[in-house]
Structure formats: structure tokens, C-alpha cells
Amino acid sequence: MTAPLRIALIDDEELIRTGFAAIIGAEPDLEVSAQGADGVDALNIARAGRADVLLMDVRMPKVDGIEATERIVNELASPPKILVVTTFDNDDYVWQALRAGADGFLLKRTQVEDLLSAVRLVARTDALLFPEAIRRLADAARSSKTPRGIDELSSREREVLVLAAKGLSNAEIAAEIFLGRETVKTHLSSVYTKLGVRDRTQAVIAAYEAGLV
Incomplete structure (x- = not known):
């Protein structure tokens, strides 16, 4: 029997944590493994390896969700997946x-089924959870300057990057354009190098900022 996915809840509002805990705890394949009230707690939980997924609020005291995400991603060789949770989609x-490395975001008003699906998706695949609202965020953040390295990408690398930005996992990309999974991984590695980015999330952000998606 497969062990349940361990979910850590990081939010300075106890009521929010209680609600999420009740939803997640009712699922047989999920468990709430830890809770915290700020980014310091998130860092300690991640360092201790107590979670597969962090559901983390953005605005918190002491260390906010942005700084906590960046430190977790930079400090740990195998960081947990991070879903940031916010009240507003803009x-x-x-x-x-x-940009700091989160694997996606959710709204606090998200439907229960969507919350559970999102947690399972980011935990079990390499896909990113970027809902439609991300386009508005990208538009607001986009500058007139093309991100470094975009023009160096081959047509195949661009194709793979765009599909990743649309939320497809490596397996789904491979099936979509009839490539092997390892070939997809090779193309993505080349994309990271040319763009000068650390990971999939940052590459996808560059794709949105460049207007490829």
C-alpha cells in the first residue's frame, strides 16, 4: 500500500489551517503532516523532510511565503513541492x-475538488499548476525586454517550453509531440542552460514574460 502524501499547512490564520486540515485529512491518500504559522515554520518543516507538499500563504509575519520559498528551493537538494495560497489572483x-520557485498557486476560495486535485498533481508529476489567472500576472510583470536566451532556443526547445508552460508534465509533452521522456528532459535541460534559469518554474516564467504563451 502506498504511503499517503504528506501535506504541510503554512498560514498565519488558524481558521484557514483548520479548514484545509479537515478537507485534506478526510482523504485516504493524503495526510496533514505538519502545520506552521509563518515562513520560519515552513523552513523548519522542509529542512526536517516532514512534507511532500507545502500549502503556503504568501503574506505572513517574520518570513513571508516568497522568502521561505526561495530559501527552501535554494537550500535543499530535494525540496518539497510548494503551492502558494492567496486571496487574490492578481x-x-x-x-x-x-519566480522564487513555487510550483503553482491556489486561491483560498478554490473548490474542494480543485484543491485536492492540485495537491495530487504537483506531488506526483513534474507539471506546474498555473491556472488561467497567471496570464494576468504575466501581463502585469512583462517588460518590453525579451528574457535572456529566448532567441537562442531551437524550434523544438520552444515547443517543449510552451507545452511545459501550459501545464503539461514531461510524460504528457512526450506523448503530445511524439518524443521519449528522456528526450523531453534533455530539451528542458538545454532550455534551462540557455535561459540561465534554475528550474522548470523559472523557465515557464520566462516563457510567459517573453509572450510565448
């Missing part, structure tokens, strides 16, 4: 959290 803090 919040500039969300864009900053995604």
Missing part, C-alpha cells in the same frame, strides 16, 4: 513567489 506577491 496579487503581485504571487508572481514573486512563482
Whole structure:
């Protein structure tokens, strides 16, 4: 039997944590493994390896969700997946959290089924959770300057990057354009190098900023 996915809830509002805990705890394949009230707690939980996914608020005291995300991603060799949670879908803090390395974001008013699906998606695949609202954030953050390295991408690398930006996992990209998974991974690695980015999230952010999506 597969062990349940461990979900950590990081939010300075106890009522929010309680609500999420009740929803997640009712699922047989999920468990609430830890809770915290700020980014310091998130860092300690991640360092201790107590979670597969962090559901993390953006605006918190002491260390906010943006700084916590950046430190977790930079410090840990195998960081947990991070879903930032916000009240507003046009919040500039969300864009900053995604740039810091978060795997996606959710609204606090998200439907229960969508919340559970999102947690499972980011935990079990390499896909990113970028809902339609991300386009508005991208428009607000986009500059007239093309991100470094975009023009160096081959047509195939651009194709793979665009599909990743649309939320497809490596397996789904491979099936979509009839490539092997390892070939997709090779193309993405080349994309990261040319763009000078650390990971999939930052590459996808560059794709949005460049207007490829």
C-alpha cells in the first residue's frame, strides 16, 4: 500500500489551517503532516523532510511565503513541492513567489475538488499548476525586454517550453509531440542552460514574460 502524501499547512490564520486540515485529512491518500504559522515554520518543516507538499500563504509575519520559498528551493537538494495560497489572483506577491520557485498557486476560495486535485498533481508529476489567472500576472510583470536566451532556443526547445508552460508534465509533452521522456528532459535541460534559469518554474516564467504563451 502506498504511503499517503504528506501535506504541510503554512498560514498565519488558524481558521484557514483548520479548514484545509479537515478537507485534506478526510482523504485516504493524503495526510496533514505538519502545520506552521509563518515562513520560519515552513523552513523548519522542509529542512526536517516532514512534507511532500507545502500549502503556503504568501503574506505572513517574520518570513513571508516568497522568502521561505526561495530559501527552501535554494537550500535543499530535494525540496518539497510548494503551492502558494492567496486571496487574490492578481496579487503581485504571487508572481514573486512563482519566480522564487513555487510550483503553482491556489486561491483560498478554490473548490474542494480543485484543491485536492492540485495537491495530487504537483506531488506526483513534474507539471506546474498555473491556472488561467497567471496570464494576468504575466501581463502585469512583462517588460518590453525579451528574457535572456529566448532567441537562442531551437524550434523544438520552444515547443517543449510552451507545452511545459501550459501545464503539461514531461510524460504528457512526450506523448503530445511524439518524443521519449528522456528526450523531453534533455530539451528542458538545454532550455534551462540557455535561459540561465534554475528550474522548470523559472523557465515557464520566462516563457510567459517573453509572450510565448
